[in-house]
Amino acid sequence: MCLGIPGRIVKIDDHQKKLATVDVSGVRRQVNIACIVNDTHLVDACVGDWVLVHVGFAMSRIDEHEAAETLKILTELGEAQAEMESMRLSAVH
Amino acid sequence: MKYTDEFRDREKAKILIKEINKLAATIEIARTRPINIMEVCGGHTHSIFRYGLEGMLPDAIELVHGPGCPVCVLPMGRVDDCVSIAERPEVIFTTFGDAMRVPGSKKSLQQAKADGADVRMVYSPMDALTLARKNPDREVVFFGLGFETTMPSTALTVLQAETDGIENFSVFCNHITIVPTIKAILDSPDLHLDGFLGPGHVSMVIGTAPYEFIACFYKRPMVVAGFEPLDVLQSIWMVLKQIKDGRAEIENQYARIVPEAGNNAALAAVGKVYELREFFEWRGLGSIDHSGVKVRDDYARFDAERKFAIPGVKIADPKSCQCGEVLKGVIKPWQCKVFGIACTPEMPLGALMVSSEGACAAYYQYGGVKKHTAARPDASVAAAS
Numbered sequence: 001m002c003l004g005i006p007g008r009i010v011k012i013d014d015h016q017k018k019l020a021t022v023d024v025s026g027v028r029r030q031v032n033i034a035c036i037v038n039d040t041h042l043v044d045a046c047v048g049d050w051v052l053v054h055v056g057f058a059m060s061r062i063d064e065h066e067a068a069e070t071l072k073i074l075t076e077l078g079e080a081q082a083e084m085e086s087m088r089l090s091a092v093h
Numbered sequence: 094m095k096y097t098d099e100f101r102d103r104e105k106a107k108i109l110i111k112e113i114n115k116l117a118a119t120i121e122i123a124r125t126r127p128i129n130i131m132e133v134c135g136g137h138t139h140s141i142f143r144y145g146l147e148g149m150l151p152d153a154i155e156l157v158h159g160p161g162c163p164v165c166v167l168p169m170g171r172v173d174d175c176v177s178i179a180e181r182p183e184v185i186f187t188t189f190g191d192a193m194r195v196p197g198s199k200k201s202l203q204q205a206k207a208d209g210a211d212v213r214m215v216y217s218p219m220d221a222l223t224l225a226r227k228n229p230d231r232e233v234v235f236f237g238l239g240f241e242t243t244m245p246s247t248a249l250t251v252l253q254a255e256t257d258g259i260e261n262f263s264v265f266c267n268h269i270t271i272v273p274t275i276k277a278i279l280d281s282p283d284l285h286l287d288g289f290l291g292p293g294h295v296s297m298v299i300g301t302a303p304y305e306f307i308a309c310f311y312k313r314p315m316v317v318a319g320f321e322p323l324d325v326l327q328s329i330w331m332v333l334k335q336i337k338d339g340r341a342e343i344e345n346q347y348a349r350i351v352p353e354a355g356n357n358a359a360l361a362a363v364g365k366v367y368e369l370r371e372f373f374e375w376r377g378l379g380s381i382d383h384s385g386v387k388v389r390d391d392y393a394r395f396d397a398e399r400k401f402a403i404p405g406v407k408i409a410d411p412k413s414c415q416c417g418e419v420l421k422g423v424i425k426p427w428q429c430k431v432f433g434i435a436c437t438p439e440m441p442l443g444a445l446m447v448s449s450e451g452a453c454a455a456y457y458q459y460g461g462v463k464k465h466t467a468a469r470p471d472a473s474v475a476a477a478s
Contacts, residue, residue: 003136003320004242004294006096017253032219034249035359050095052297052350055189056217057246059359060297060350062096067349071099074323078108 004054006062009033009046020046022053033058096349100321101144109326110149116333117153122287127155129285130332131422133275134292135162135450136320142455144322154329157284157422158452160274160378161292163239163267164191165444165451166420168376169408171267172197178234178265178401179210185228187221188236190214195444198408202236218250218264225254225262234397237264242294244268244386245359248366251388251395265397266388269373271295272303273384279311283423288332290325291317293347298363300355304343312341319347366392376444377410377417416443419452426453433457 007024009031018034020043033046036058051058117123132138138158141147147156160166172195179186179202186202193203193214206212211231215221218235225233237247247264254262271292278284291304296317307315314335318328328346335342345351366389373385388396397403410416414436415429426432426445436442438454445451449458 003139008095030219032246032249034362035245035356038358052294054294055243055246056219057249059242059245059294060352060356063349063352067096067099070324070327070346070349074102074105074109074327077112078105081108081111 004052004059006050007031007053007058009049009051009058011047012043015043018043020058022051022058024053029056031056031058035059036061097321100319100323102323105323106149106326109323109330113154113326113330113333114151116330116337117151120153120333120337122336123153127153128287128333128336129155129157129422130288130290130329131157131159131278131286132290132318132325133159133161133271133278134290134295135165135448135452136292136294137290137318137325138162138452138455139450140320140322140325142459144325145459146322146325150329154333157286158419158426158455159278159422160375160420161240161271161295162445162448162450162452163243163269164195164448165416166269166375166378167192167195167238167267167444168374169196169198169410170374170404170406172201173199173408174403174405175202175236175265176200176205176210177404178397179205179212180208181232181401183232184211184401185224185231185233186210186212186236187215187218187224187233188212189216189238191448191450192236192238194441194447196441196447218247219253222250222254222257222259222262225259226257229261231261232400233262234401235262235264237266237268240269240271240292240295241298241363242292244363244367245298245356248362251366251392252362254395255392260394263395263397263400264388266367266386268367268386269375269384270369270386271299272306273381274375275304275307277378277381277384278421279307279313281421281423284421286313286422287336288313289315290328290332291315291343293317293319293324293351296345296347296351296355298356298359301343301345301351301353302355308341308343314341315343317343317345317347317351319350365389374407375420377414377420379417411442414443416445419445426456429453 221235367386445453
């Protein structure tokens with residue numbers, strides 16, 4: 001109930017009721033998109049959006065830029081560790 | 094799955110564990126006692142067990158499993174109310190699957206269904222509304238459950254019912270709010286917490302500002318966390334970093350889903366349909382002020398509590414259960430007297446054993462936790478058998 005699942009909006013079913021079809025790993029179902037629509041992101045703009053779906057409602061658009069940033073931090077942590085490791089190995093004392 | 098697999102990378106997890114070990118070793122308080130970090134949300138408890146994260150962490154870190162599983166904190170009296178509504182001949186009672194097996198004082202919804210009540214599992218409150226549309230001669234009731242994560246979904250469904258003029262639909266509202274709950278935990282004298290993993294999907298709705306009091310007044314760090322293994326590990330690392338630096342801030346690890354300001358459309362729907370209750374009763378925790386919401390007068394006709402006479406009787410938790418102590422993180426599930434003996438997922442006494450997000454069910458299901466065996470060998474033997 002609380003975990004949600006990522007899916008992609010493939011088409012708008014009802015503009016007025018803000019209903020759209022979402023594809024979750026090949027399974028399609030209708031979801032309500034009222035929570036991801038606003039003045040700067042209109043109903044039609046939602047097609048193609050990656051969203052997190054909770055109990056039949058698209059609750060958040062997944063921010064690709066932020067996802068990449070978080071992964072970058074994780075990668076950098078790994079690189080820093082590798083670098084430290086090689087420095088330690090090459091250290092004279 | 095996009096944005097899921099990336100956060101399950103084994104190699105990156107190993108690196109994070111190393112960094113967590115290094116950091117924990119430099120934290121002063123860890124020399125005398127474990128660093129207590131509470132994950133408030135049941136979804137995190139589920140991830141921690143599913144991926145075996147607790148066993149990977151150094152002994153210096155103790156994860157305290159908090160009360161954030163809405164099914165688990167539902168008091169018996171409310172389940173009795175559900176059963177009473179469900180047993181009315183005109184009613185189709187709809188619910189999320191998680192709530193079917195929660196014990197009431199006499200029976201669960203599942204048992205009521207077996208006895209002939211029309212109880213149906215639905216995936217979404219919108220499915221309940223569709224049922225109402227198709228069955229105009231029946232009363233369809235949806236069991237509204239959950240923190241702010243699911244609150245907008247039932248609010249929007251009520252608004253849709255109003256727009257469509259569907260009068261045979263109502264919500265039995267048991268939604269609860271996170272902030273008073275965290276405050277109650279922080280005020281609890283028998284707990285000492287050093288930091289929090291913040292609930293990712295509640296925060297997606299309410300944003301991060303409502304947690305500021307935790308940093309300002311209680312001087313505890315919180316990191317709003319995602320649910321994949323790397324999310325949880327990175328968030329633990331971020332909490333440790335704050336402790337090490339002597340900072341207490343609200344940070345957001347889950348920015349790909351959680352906007353700092355929350356979701357305006359969702360909050361607007363919630364504000365329109367619901368208002369705070371003076372208090373709400375929690376299983377094991379007792380009454381917490383302003384911790385629940387109810388349907389506003391304007392939408393009274395969609396409120397099952399007003400549409401049907403409910404018993405509303407307060408039922409004490411079973412004496413042998415120690416759900417309250419487990420929910421507050423004072424004891425671990427296996428330290429409860431009935432864990433794995435009188436209380437199992439097949440025959441749950443307490444709700445924590447029912448939901449996959451409940452700490453007891455998670456311990457029972459995934460067991461094998463390194464610290465598991467030492468504390469209460471009799472129970473763990475029973476659980477393993």
